[in-house]
């Protein structure tokens with residue numbers, strides 16, 4: 001186990017040490033809300049951060065397992081590719097934004113835009129998520145054990161949203177969908193992996209109505225080739 | 233004999249205007265097209281170089297050296313980009329362009345020692361391997377964004393906006409979203425993709441400052457970071473980009489090309505390139521950052537004269553999109569019949585969104601795309617870039633400059649009152665710069 005102390009070492013040195021490591025366990029002390037901490041990790045290392053972090057903690061994570069014992073600012077695990085990021089406290093806006101893969105577990109609440117533009121990541125939130133969560137979400141799963149704020153899943157593509165509590169409102173083109181056995185199976189595995197306890201039959205599923213996928217031109221004058229062309 | 237001399241054309245309801253009303257009435261969908269603004273705008277043609285005279289000494293046209301190189305990003309990056317010429321290739325996505333077109337851009341730019349740029353669709357291996365210097369765009373959509381590509385890029389360009397549509401996101405129509413494009417963007421095939429217009433995890437310059445630190449931390453502070461803005465409020469946007477930590481600011485004027493945007497957006501949002509450059513330069517100078525943070529200007533750059541004028545107004549380099557496409561074969565007169573079969577004509581083709589480009593450039597159709605020979609097209613682009621550079625050097629030498637960066641506003645005069653006001657140079661034959669009094673000018 002390697003200790004890294006942000007009260008004596010610079011952010012650059014701490015990140016460089018983590019980015020260079022190919023294996024091992026690291027404990028970071030005195031993060032004091034540092035931004036961009038433990039970002040760009042690219043190997044199977046384990047990192048524990050003791051205390052609160054600022055923006056973009058564990059951004060673009062690959063393979064590493066990161067645990068934050070505290071709260072996080074905006075963009076926790078943004079664009080995560082693989083590995084996992086877990087936080088014991090609350091996460092600020094845009095948690096796991098654009099994540100392409102891996103698992104993000106937020107034991108507390110997540111603020112607005114959780115999972116915005118997500119592209120394959122699985123996100124599990126123990127508490128609530130704020131407004132505009134899963135905005136333009138493309139792929140992956142957002143699992144919320146608490147409630148969801150306004151405009152959940154606005155302009156959503158193919159991501160799947162599971163909410164146990166209430167949903168303040170659904171965004172444009174987001175609708176409730178039937179829960180099928182494969183969804184229950186997924187929830188069981190995902191919650192186990194996230195270390196969360198919940199009855200999977202309590203969840204509702206939301207996703208895209210797919211009505212905004214293509215422009216819907218009228219065709220009053222179907223004979224006009226040039227008009228069809230500019231409908232593009 | 234009958235004639236139509238008695239027919240009175242309406243300037244308010246011109247045939248083009250009526251055609252658009254008719255098109256709108258027929259479809260109920262706004263017009264989406266490619267290319268840039270088509271209406272007449274004040275531009276670099278409204279400026280002339282004064283050349284050497286009694287008080288200035290010219291350089292020999294062909295022999296005396298006139299430098300054209302530029303270094304981008306030395307403010308914070310340990311590996312700044314060195315370009316041999318002050319003309320770069322602007323970001324155009326694989327998806328909007330065929331793989332062959334991207335390869336041609338890479339080949340042409342690399343042959344003359346300049347960079348190309350990815351676009352709203354991620355980086356392809358072909359593009360990386362054919363571009364010796366590749367700028368990786370960091371866009372609101374983050375399609376295909378990943379740290380491996382960040383690390384193998386030569387620079388990172390955070391796209392805040394684009395001149396064709398400041399405040400708008402990308403578009404890629406379903407007919408161009410084939411299996412490869414769809415998987416690179418994590419989208420369903422055939423969807424009419426509308427990319428995000430806001431970045432998902434930062435709002436405003438204070439957040440952007442932290443975002444840039446994150447990008448630097450991920451890439452070990454090696455890569456230059458550009459910030460690209462659509463010309464709307466270039467003075468403030470440039471100042472804020474510098475404050476946020478940009479190494480390079482890219483200002484794209486309203487003439488700037490696009491692969492697919494609403495016509496109303498292309499023609500009615502943003503300010504012309506000519507008006508934007510002096511405002512961006514003013515911001516850099518006031519911050520003491522002119523030439524420390526480099527300025528790249530884009531939007532309607534066509535000739536070496538445009539390049540030289542942009543540099544004279546204070547830019548460090550320019551970047552081109554549309555002109556590069558024309559150089560590799562877009563709007564080729566040899567294809568006129570095919571353009572006409574599609575209701576257009578060579579010289580008018582702007583249906584980049586449609587995916588049926590006879591030139592094989594703005595398409596994902598494998599048959600059409602195979603029409604473009606990337607090697608030949610690359611040579612054409614290299615030739616064109618050489619001509620831009622030679623022309624810019626010619627003008628610089630005529631003004632007595634041994635490096636194109638030594639061109640200055642004092643080498644210019646304006647042909648119109650508008651251009652004089654926008655460029656901040658005197659109306660030709662006068663000392664008059666609208667909006668500036670004599671004392672302002674003394675202190676310049």
Ligand SMILES: Cc1cc2nc3c(=O)[nH]c(=O)nc-3n(C[C@H](O)[C@H](O)[C@H](O)COP(=O)(O)O)c2cc1C
Pocket residue numbers: 266267268322323324325328329350351352353369391393394395460484487488489490491530531532533551552553554555584594
């Ligand atoms: C086909 C095409 C695709 C483009 N794609 C992008 C893009 O993905 N990202 C971006 O920032 N700008 C994009 N642009 C804008 C260019 O980067 C550049 O700003 C513009 O083309 C400059 O103006 P010019 O075409 O008059 O040279 C695109 C332009 C064209 C013509």
